[in-house]
């Protein structure tokens with residue numbers, strides 16, 4: 001697995017949200033995109049999973065340009081996303097939400113059971129709530145469900161959009177621990193985060209986005225100690241967390 | 242407020258096989274015999290005062306239920322707002338009228354053609370519009386409904402404003418005659434069509450198309466992320482709905498033996514949509530009930546003549562206030578997310 005984005009430009013109408021971004025995600029890595037609100041992080045993920053069209057540039061997945069592949073076929077290639085705001089189907093049960101994560105695989109029964117078990121062992125809470133409507137889960141449980149559902153597709157690369165958003169500190173720590181756990185089993189992860197402190201601690205490499213540009217690219221541990229990054233994204237409070 | 246849907250479902254779950262079969266047979270028997278209800282004193286209260294009761298059972302009741310089931314696939318299952326459903330009804334009806342009067346094809350032979358043409362127009366209309374989100378579809382379909390009617394008014398082939406007369410009745414099948422003086426034949430054939438549609442919808446609902454529609458209705462973007470070919474399934478939903486509308490049109494034309502543009506106004510689209518919403522969007526039994534009541538009641542209370550529409554409208558407003566999700570809403574859990582919106586800032590108690 002290798003995801004390589006080259007000189008990507010993406011527009012919303014006349015507004016250019018991504019102004020020539022190039023990033024690379026290698027097999028086995030956790031790569032994080034950090035940046036302020038409106039930097040274009042969500043847009044990057046949406047474009048990789050095909051929800052936003054590419055104006056120019058390339059999205060190379062294992063060397064092949066997939067920028068013209070329709071969104072619903074990209075999950076079959078191995079790109080799976082837990083979207084911003086979690087995107088749980090509120091009227092479906094937890095189990096139905098997980099099942100539909102495998103929709104494109106035409107529901108192979110044995111695989112389904114196997115992968116459900118995997119997700120449940122990662123998130124035991126989801127097993128307890130299997131028959132509850134997705135819309136009635138707490139924020140943290142919804143985030144678990146969003147990640148679990150994305151895993152049902154057996155992704156090669158998992159795109160996570162602000163998994164810590166709106167969660168209490170304990171839950172945030174929990175989610176990040178699980179992200180590392182998922183990565184340890186061989187799934188590559190592209191992680192978008194506002195919580196730069198946590199993201200940089202977990203990631204191998206990082207890109208800093210500002211208004212549609214990459215302004216910095218480095219090893220995550222280096223960025224943690226970079227005074228400019230500390231000042232901008234890791235306020236004093238976060239620094240001694 | 243008691244939940245009739247859940248109570249009913251619970252009762253049904255607790256019944257064993259023979260009990261269920263008996264119930265279904267009894268219910269079907271009652272429905273099959275409905276056309277004769279007016280003849281017996283114990284059921285004569287069903288009689289409609291002005292129009293013939295047997296004719297009312299065919300149109301509006303039977304046709305409305307059939308069309309509501311068709312529109313429910315589009316609006317209720319997939320969440321696509323179609324405000325011009327009458328267009329497909331009209332296309333089916335005019336196909337029957339033109340081919341029935343100009344060729345030697347009989348109504349049964351015309352049926353697949355009428356359904357096919359309605360379906361085709363659904364695909365052609367859907368391809369460009371179903372790509373768009375939001376209110377576009379509602380506006381475009383609304384326009385389409387009017388365009389079809391206006392074309393019918395201004396075209397010689399469709400008989401202009403006068404329409405087409407002498408549309409033939411269908412030939413008999415299994416000894417059942419279809420004629421003006423034998424309305425129960427039409428009622429039974431529509432009943433068969435309704436049962437077929439219910440059977441099809443139930444099968445589709447638990448299979449991949451049903452899951453895809455459900456996902457699309459709840460969140461189209463996320464559906465796409467899950468690998469649902471959203472455009473394909475929206476077009477399927479839209480055109481299956483269209484085909485059912487077309488089938489209703491063919492039968493309607495052949496039953497009335499006459500079609501004219503003023504039978505296919507925007508009113509019909511609104512009425513059918515009301516049946517779906519009033520009965521319970523997305524739930525077949527709710528939609529059947531909604532269609533039956535909204536078609537039958539105005540005919541039953543025709544004796545109050547002018548006040549009829551007012552009383553009817555008022556009743557509708559009151560009932561929709563008491564039961565905003567319709568008489569028999571879809572599964573209860575659907576409602577939960579509207580009342581319980583999980584806040585973004587939450588989680589302390591869940592650690």
Ligand SMILES: Nc1ncnc2c1ncn2[C@@H]1O[C@H](COP(=O)(O)OP(=O)(O)OP(=O)(O)O)[C@@H](O)[C@H]1O
Pocket residue numbers: 012015017035036037038039040041042043044194
């Ligand atoms: N649907 C949209 N229509 C128009 N502009 C949009 C739309 N979505 C995003 N934008 C704009 O594109 C830019 C990038 O937005 P994006 O959502 O990618 O930012 P982000 O980095 O994810 O921010 P946040 O951290 O707040 O989630 C912003 O200026 C935003 O206003």
Ligand SMILES: [Mg+2]
Pocket residue numbers: 041042043084
């Ligand atoms: Mg974002």
